[in-house]
Amino acid sequence: MVPIIKNRLVVLGVIAVLASVISAAIAHEGASGIVKMRMDKFKQSQQQLKSLIAHTKAEKYDEVARLAGYLAEWGAQIPAHFPKGSTQKPTEARPEIWLDFENFTAKAEAFRLAAIRIEEAARLNDKGAVSQAIQDTAASCKSCHAMFRAK
Ligand code: HEC
Numbered sequence: 001m002v003p004i005i006k007n008r009l010v011v012l013g014v015i016a017v018l019a020s021v022i023s024a025a026i027a028h029e030g031a032s033g034i035v036k037m038r039m040d041k042f043k044q045s046q047q048q049l050k051s052l053i054a055h056t057k058a059e060k061y062d063e064v065a066r067l068a069g070y071l072a073e074w075g076a077q078i079p080a081h082f083p084k085g086s087t088q089k090p091t092e093a094r095p096e097i098w099l100d101f102e103n104f105t106a107k108a109e110a111f112r113l114a115a116i117r118i119e120e121a122a123r124l125n126d127k128g129a130v131s132q133a134i135q136d137t138a139a140s141c142k143s144c145h146a147m148f149r150a151k
Contacts, residue, residue, distance in 0.1 A: 035091045038081035045074050049137070052118070056130050061122040064130060068118035071137070075112030079105045092150045104148055111140040 031039055048067045055063040084098055097104045114137040121129035145151075 030090050031088075033088070034081060034083060034086050035088050035093075038078075039091075041074060041077075041081065045071055049134075049141075053134060056122075056127070056134065059125075059127065061125050061130070065119045065122035068115050068122060068133075071115035072112050072119060075108055075115055078108040078111070094148050094150050097148050104144070107140065107144040107148070111137065111144065114140050 048070055052064055052067040052071070055061075055067065079101070082093065082097055082101075082104070087093060087095065114133055117133035118130055118137060121133050
């Protein structure tokens with residue numbers, strides 16, 4: 001390939017990557033303070049879950065355990081990221097969170113415990129148990145969203 005064309009393709013590739021990063025940032029435009037912080041954390045946890053699944057397929061259990069540990073830490077921090085009155089736009093948090101904070105906290109705890117089960121199974125290199133715990137973890141995300149996240 002003519003070098004100049006090759007360079008153009010590289011540049012186009014870089015632009016495409018930048019565009020995707022920027023569009024992810026725009027989705028959070030207008031969010032600030034604790035609302036922005038928790039949105040960023042949830043996004044990050046989603047990425048971590050994705051790469052955790054990829055590492056499970058590759059049987060890289062050290063990585064799986066490390067990422068599961070991060071998820072469990074985040075699970076412990078979720079309730080503190082929802083102080084009363086933090087309903088500023090563009091939040092997707094439903095008011096039900098503060099009407100039933102006990103249930104919300106219980107769902108965060110169920111998520112934390114499922115992530116810890118991933119970590120423990122990964123330390124035993126037990127693929128079957130890791131896969132089961134990943135499914136339970138993903139179910140715990142969905143279960144909280146169904147009740148407490150708008151959309
Ligand atoms: C205890 C409840 C709860 C659990 C558990 C939970 N979420 Fe959420 N999630 C929420 C709420 C509430 C919001 C909306 C936050 C806001 O907009 O202020 C949210 C928002 C999100 C968002 C959107 C963030 C954004 O950029 O707007 C993503 C992505 C997400 N969660 C992924 C996950 C994943 C992946 C898991 C599990 C690994 C998970 N969540 C577990 C309650 C939960």
